[in-house]
Each structure stands twice: as C-alpha cells, then as structure tokens.
Amino acid sequence: MASSHGAPPVFNNKVIAWIDHRLPIFSYVEKEYHTFPTPRNFNYFWNFGAIATVMLVLMIATGVVLATNYTPHVTMAFDSVERIMRDVPSGWLIRYMHMTGASFFFAAVYVHIFRGLYYGSYKAPRELLWILGVVILLLMMATAFMGYVLPWGQMSFWGATVITNLFSAIPVVGDSIVTWLWGGFAVDNPTLNRFFALHYLLPFIIVAVVALHVVALHIHGSNNPLGIDPKGPQDTVPFHPYYTMKDGFGVICFLIVYAIFVFFYPNALGEPVNYVPANPLVTPNEIVPEWYLLPFYAILRAVPDKLGGVLCMFGAIAVLFVVPWLDTSRVRSCTFRPIYKWFVFLLVADVIMLGICGAHPPEGWYVPLSRIGTIYYFFHFIILLPVLGKIERPLPLPPSIADAVLKKKVA
Amino acid sequence: MASSTIPSGAHGDPTRRDFLMVATGAMAAVGAIATAWPFINNLNPAADTLALSSIEVNVKPIAVGQAITVKWRGRPVFIRHRTPEDIKEAESVKLSELPDPETDTARVTDSAKKVRPEWLIVVGVCTHLGCVPLGTKQGDPRGEYNGWFCPCHGSQYDTSGRIRKGPAPANLAVPSYLFTSDTLVKIG
Numbered sequence: 206m207a208s209s210h211g212a213p214p215v216f217n218n219k220v221i222a223w224i225d226h227r228l229p230i231f232s233y234v235e236k237e238y239h240t241f242p243t244p245r246n247f248n249y250f251w252n253f254g255a256i257a258t259v260m261l262v263l264m265i266a267t268g269v270v271l272a273t274n275y276t277p278h279v280t281m282a283f284d285s286v287e288r289i290m291r292d293v294p295s296g297w298l299i300r301y302m303h304m305t306g307a308s309f310f311f312a313a314v315y316v317h318i319f320r321g322l323y324y325g326s327y328k329a330p331r332e333l334l335w336i337l338g339v340v341i342l343l344l345m346m347a348t349a350f351m352g353y354v355l356p357w358g359q360m361s362f363w364g365a366t367v368i369t370n371l372f373s374a375i376p377v378v379g380d381s382i383v384t385w386l387w388g389g390f391a392v393d394n395p396t397l398n399r400f401f402a403l404h405y406l407l408p409f410i411i412v413a414v415v416a417l418h419v420v421a422l423h424i425h426g427s428n429n430p431l432g433i434d435p436k437g438p439q440d441t442v443p444f445h446p447y448y449t450m451k452d453g454f455g456v457i458c459f460l461i462v463y464a465i466f467v468f469f470y471p472n473a474l475g476e477p478v479n480y481v482p483a484n485p486l487v488t489p490n491e492i493v494p495e496w497y498l499l500p501f502y503a504i505l506r507a508v509p510d511k512l513g514g515v516l517c518m519f520g521a522i523a524v525l526f527v528v529p530w531l532d533t534s535r536v537r538s539c540t541f542r543p544i545y546k547w548f549v550f551l552l553v554a555d556v557i558m559l560g561i562c563g564a565h566p567p568e569g570w571y572v573p574l575s576r577i578g579t580i581y582y583f584f585h586f587i588i589l590l591p592v593l594g595k596i597e598r599p600l601p602l603p604p605s606i607a608d609a610v611l612k613k614k615v616a
Numbered sequence: 617m618a619s620s621t622i623p624s625g626a627h628g629d630p631t632r633r634d635f636l637m638v639a640t641g642a643m644a645a646v647g648a649i650a651t652a653w654p655f656i657n658n659l660n661p662a663a664d665t666l667a668l669s670s671i672e673v674n675v676k677p678i679a680v681g682q683a684i685t686v687k688w689r690g691r692p693v694f695i696r697h698r699t700p701e702d703i704k705e706a707e708s709v710k711l712s713e714l715p716d717p718e719t720d721t722a723r724v725t726d727s728a729k730k731v732r733p734e735w736l737i738v739v740g741v742c743t744h745l746g747c748v749p750l751g752t753k754q755g756d757p758r759g760e761y762n763g764w765f766c767p768c769h770g771s772q773y774d775t776s777g778r779i780r781k782g783p784a785p786a787n788l789a790v791p792s793y794l795f796t797s798d799t800l801v802k803i804g
Contacts, residue, residue: 363747367768370746385656389665390689391741399659486685486692488747492768506769511744511785567769 237423242441243448244429246610250324251427251448252455253317259456260310261415265408267303268352275355277401279394282357283482301471307349308474309463311497314342322528323549325537326428332529334421339525341414346498346522348407351400353495354392358479363492365392365400371505374512391485431609432537433602440606491566499563500556504582506567507575517579524586531586533594541600545593548585555581670804672796675735683752685740688803692740693791694752694764695801698775703733705762706776716787720776723787726801727794735795737803738777738788742766749773749788764788 214235216222225231274293276285289296318338321327327335354365369386373379388395426435435441442448466473474496478489494502501518508514524531539546555578562575603609671688675695678684683696698706706720723738725731742749744766750756751764751773759765760781761774771782778787793803 367745367747370744373746384661385659387661388659389661390669391691393665393690395662395665485690486687486748488768490767492747509783511783514783 237444238449239443239445241423241426241444242435242438243427243444244435244606245440245442245447246429246431246606247427247448247451248430249455250316250320250430252452252459253313253320255452256456256459257310257313257317258415259460260306260313261408261411264303264306264310265412267299267306268405268408270299271303272405275401277355277398279357279397279483282355282397286356298467301467304475305463305466305471307352308495308497309459309466311345311349313459314345315497318342319549319553322552323539323546324428324430325432325532325534325539327529328532328537329529330425331421331428334418335529336526337414337418337421339522341411341418342525343522344407344411344414348404348411349495349497351404351407353479354397354400355404356479357397357483359481359483359487359489360476360479360492362392362483362485363488364494365396367492368494369396371515371518374515376512393485428537429606430538430540431603431606432541433606436605493564496560496564499561500559500578501563503559503563503575504579506563507572507579517583521582524583528586528590531590533591534597534599535594536599536602541602542597543600544597545589548589548593552582552585555585670802672800672802674799675801676799680734682754685752686803688739688791692748693803694736694738694740694777694788696736696738696752698734698736702736702762702775706774706778707733709774709776709778715779716785718776718778718787723776723778723790727792730795732795735801736775736777737790737793737801739791740764740788742768742771742784743779743786743788744769744771744782744784 214232216225216231221231271289274285274289274296276282286300289300291297321335321338350364350368354361369383369392372386373383375382384390386396387393388399429435476493476495481489493499501521504521505514505518508517534542534545536542539549559575559578559582562571562578565571567575603612669689671686673686673695675697678695678697680697681699681702683694685692685694687693696702703720709720711717711719720733721731724733724736740748740752745768747766747768749764749766749771751758757765759772761772763773763775763777763780765772766782766784769783771784772780773784773788774780776787777790779785791803793801795801
C-alpha cells in the first residue's frame with residue numbers, strides 16, 4: 206500500500222484501486238499528505254496553517270447552521286439573533302462559536318503571517334503562495350466586516366456606515382459608489398440583505414483561494430525555520446505521521462484556548478454596545494471595529510486627510526503584495542539576519558501599538574502615537590526592507606537541514 | 617489548397633484572419649460588459665427606495681433656538697430655528713476662513729429661491745465618515761462654533777452647518793427643500 210518517493214502507490218483494496226484508476230483521489234492524498242517530503246525541522250509556528258484551515262471549516266459549519274435561523278431584515282435581524290441565543294436549541298453555543306471563532310481565525314492567520322515574515326517564506330519561489338495568502342486575508346476582512354453587520358446592533362450599523370463611507374473619499378464618483386454599495390441613501394434593509402448574501406458567499410471563495418494556496422505550497426514544499434532548501438531525504442520526513450501528528454497536537458492546544466473563550470468569556474472580545482439594536486438617528490459615543498481590524502483603523506485615523514487616510518489604510522494591506530520584491534536579502538530566515546530580526550519584532554510591537562491606538566478615541570497621546578506607528582509601518586516595508594537586505598551581513602548558513610539539526614542535538 | 621485562399625502575412629501585415637480574431641474578440645468583450653451591467657445595476661437603489669425620497673414637515677412647533685431631527689431617506693435631517701445671534705454669527709464669517717467656502721444665504725435658500733435665514737435645514741450626517749453630529753438636542757455639546765460637534769472624530773460645524781475644524785472635508789449637506797407655506801416644508 207505505502208510507497209516510496211516517486212513511485213505510484215499500489216492499492217490492495219479492489220474498490221479503492223478501481224476508483225483510483227479512474228479518479229486518482231487516493232493517489233493524490235497519498236502523495237500530498239502521506240509521503241509528501243517535508244522539512245524535518247518545523248517548529249510550532251508551522252502549525253498555524255493547519256489551525257487556520259480548521260477554523261475556516263468551523264466558521265463555515267457554524268455559519269451555515271446559524272443562517273437557518275437568521276432573518277436578514279432590519280426589523281427582524283436583531284430579534285432573530287436574540288432568538289438564536291435564547292430559544293433555538295444549542296443556538297447560544299453555535300453563535301458563540303461563530304463569534305469567538307472569527308477572532309481566533311484572525312489570531313491564527315496573524316501568527317501565520319508573522320511566521321511568513323520572520324522566516325522569509327514569501328521569497329522565491331513562493332511569491333505567488335504569499336500573494337494568495339494576502340488575497341485570503343483581504344477576503345477574510347471583507348467577510349468578517351459583513352458578518353459583523355448582520356446582528357444589526359448599534360456597532361453593526363455604525364461600523365457599516367463608517368466603512369462604506371470610506372468609499373466616498375474617492376474623487377468624483379465616490380458618492381455614487383456609496384449609494385450603489387448601500388442600495389439606497391443610507392445603510393438600510395437593502396444593505397443588510399446584500400451583506401448577508403455576500404457573507405454567505407465569500408467563505409466559499411476563501412476555500413477556493415485556500416485550495417490554490419495549498420496547491421502552490423505543494424509545488425516547492427514548505428519553507429522551514431532555517432530557510433534553506435532540503436537537499437535530500439536526510440533533510441525531510443514524510444508528512445504523515447510526523448506532521449499530521451504535530452499539526453493535530455497544535456490544533457488541539459489551540460482549540461482548548463478557543464473553547465475557554467467560547468464557554469467562559471464569549472463576549473470578552475466584542476463590543477457590548479452591539480447588544481443595543483441599531484438606531485440610524487443616534488451614533489454611539491465611539492465607533493470601534495473588532496480587535497483584529499484595529500491597527501488598520503488606527504492608520505485610517507492617523508492621517509488628517511480623509512482620502513489620504515483611506516489610501517493609507519488600504520495601502521497597509523496592498524504593501525504586503527509586493528513584500529517578495531521589496532526584500533532584497535537572499536537569506537530567508539531571520540535566524541541568520543542579525544539586524545533585520547529585531548526590526549521584525551519592532552514591526553510586531555508597532556502593529557500592537559497601532560491596535561491600542563485604534564481602540565481609543567483619537568485624542569491626546571493617541572494621535573502622535575498612531576502617526577508614528579503608521580510612519581514606521583510604511584518605513585519598515587518600503588525603505589527598511591529593500592535597504593537592509595543590501596547592507597546587512599547575514600550569519601553563515603548551515604550546509605544542510607540535517608547537519609544543523611543534528612549539530613544542535615550534540616550541543 | 618486552403619492556404620492559397622488565405623492572404624499570407626509573411627511581412628507582418630495583418631491578415632483577414634487577424635481582423636476576424638480582433639473583431640470577434642471585441643464583440644465578445646462588448647457582450648461581456650453588456651451582460652455584466654444588469655448585475656451591477658441591480659445593486660442600485662430600487663424604485664420603492666427612491667419613492668420614499670421626500671417628506672413634509674410642519675415646523676410650527678419648533679421654537680426659536682430649538683432644533684429637531686427628522687428621518688429622510690433613512691438618514692437624520694436637522695431643522696434648526698435659528699436665533700438672531702446664530703444668524704449674525706453665520707453671516708459675519710469671512711469666506712476665506714472656511715475650509716469649504718459657502719455663504720450662509722446660499723444655505724438657507726429653498727428651491728423656489730426664497731431666503732429664510734431663521735430656518736437652517738441640513739442632512740445630519742458628518743461629511744467625514746457618516747456619524748450623526750451632536751448639537752440638535754437640548755444640552756448636547758455644540759462645539760466651538762456653536763453649531764454641531766461630531767463625537768466620532770471631532771469635526772466641528774458652525775451655526776450654518778459649515779465645517780470649521782476637524783477631519784470632515786465638507787459642510788453638512790443642504791437637502792433640496794421647499795416651503796409650501798410659512799410652516800410647512802417639503803424635503804426632497
């Protein structure tokens with residue numbers, strides 16, 4: 206049954222062999238998830254792709270179930286969500302799983318992105334893999350935003366108003382675009398209807414892009430903490446059972462933390478004001494998005510010009526698309542980049558600081574801090590990344606993965 | 617045989633086949649755009665949404681210095697019965713001091729060109745990111761210019777609803793309105 210590298214697998218079971226001869230799904234799974242040669246030196250950061258996949262499946266499963274009880278109408282949406290919470294069997298659990306799941310999905314994806322930045326996973330030949338990842342991030346943000354509107358609470362309504370109004374910053378056609386997005390003259394029933402339709406659609410598009418992401422990953426295989434290519438069988442292990450087990454362990458640890466939030470702190474990450482039904486005539490004292498969008502919200506507000514703020518906010522994501530070409534260093538892993546390593550940590554601190562600024566009203570110290578944070582964010586990608594790659598002297602790379610791993614054991 | 621009927625493009629000259637390819641491709645592109653249009657247009661406001669586009673308000677009960685909020689096209693509209701001081705303040709500002717220069721008179725003229733400086737009617741949506749500014753209700757903060765104050769990002773509007781300070785780029789919009797009598801106004 207099992208096979209060595211390269212040779213097609215032989216299936217003893219007649220039914221499996223019959224199917225596989227016509228539609229080679231078993232060969233595919235065997236090749237890509239069993240014998241697939243994977244670098245032997247993954248650390249736990251390499252769990253987060255699998256964790257994100259599990260969260261995506263979980264979000265779709267809970268979302269489909271929620272949709273069976275949800276009513277996308279301005280007079281009924283809020284009540285239908287409350288009915289899910291109070292009357293529908295296990296409704297409270299499914300909804301808390303979905304709500305908290307969004308936060309944990311983003312958390313997993315942010316760690317996954319950090320992993321890519323720190324270990325240079327975006328570098329040749331994995332540029333398209335990285336770009337597909339940024340596309341997934343954008344789709345996730347759009348999906349999360351529209352999902353947040355559906356309960357039709359105060360923050361749903363005003364968040365939708367503020368975010369759709371961003372497009373009014375576009376010169377000349379901005380106002381027409383906003384009317385078109387709304388399907389009316391304000392965020393109203395047509396807006397809620399289309400957001401529900403799109404919130405149901407986009408996750409399946411995410412699944413499709415994830416499939417492309419995985420296909421692209423399996424062409425050249427995973428990067429690894431050393432950032433050097435495997436040179437032979439001594440550098441790799443089969444994906445199964447080594448990484449199915451390691452991913453499984455990581456997924457379980459992650460889900461334990463997730464379950465603690467679902468069962469004990471389901472509202473810790475949300476805004477209480479969203480339990481007040483939407484009122485188009487009263488703006489809440491403060492409009493804040495969910496935590497995972499706060500750094501981008503801070504960038505939006507850091508710029509004193511409306512169009513400039515909108516451009517910087519979208520630019521903060523757009524710049525990620527060109528990271529593979531902005532980074533001029535030939536060394537992938539920050540393990541061997543003694544200077545750049547610290548700037549990656551500084552970028553993480555910067556994004557956290559921006560997140561804190563985004564959570565507070567733009568007054569006092571938060572204004573200069575969010576401006577400094579925004580400037581550093583763009584400085585990091587546009588200036589530091591290309592320049593440092595040229596002037597930094599990287600540490601010597603080990604001759605092979607096996608060599609480095611075995612030496613570490615001896616020492 | 618067939619090759620003799622097709623003019624040769626040996627010198628890089630476009631052939632009949634090139635022309636047919638380009639023409640067919642262009643028609644396909646036009647067809648694709650024409651097909652996409654109903655899908656895009658479908659998201660525009662529907663007839664019943666557009667039908668709700670005007671309302672009538674009796675302004676008689678609004679005392680001098682008072683303001684009310686009415687809902688028009690799903691959005692708040694502020695109607696303020698301005699005091700003589702409000703009007704004087706609004707008229708005395710130099711246009712060069714305004715980020716979005718507009719005379720007060722232009723903002724209190726109805727669609728029949730009749731000027732009623734005591735009535736200011738504006739859409740109560742901040743031109744920054746669409747919050748509802750405070751200042752209509754009694755006791756609301758009205759900002760440094762005694763008009764409206766947006767709590768979201770700190771924009772300040774004057775007694776004519778013009779932007780004076782903060783991130784908002786434009787004055788509060790004046791909807792098209794018409795006084796059908798001295799106390800009845802039709803908005804939209």
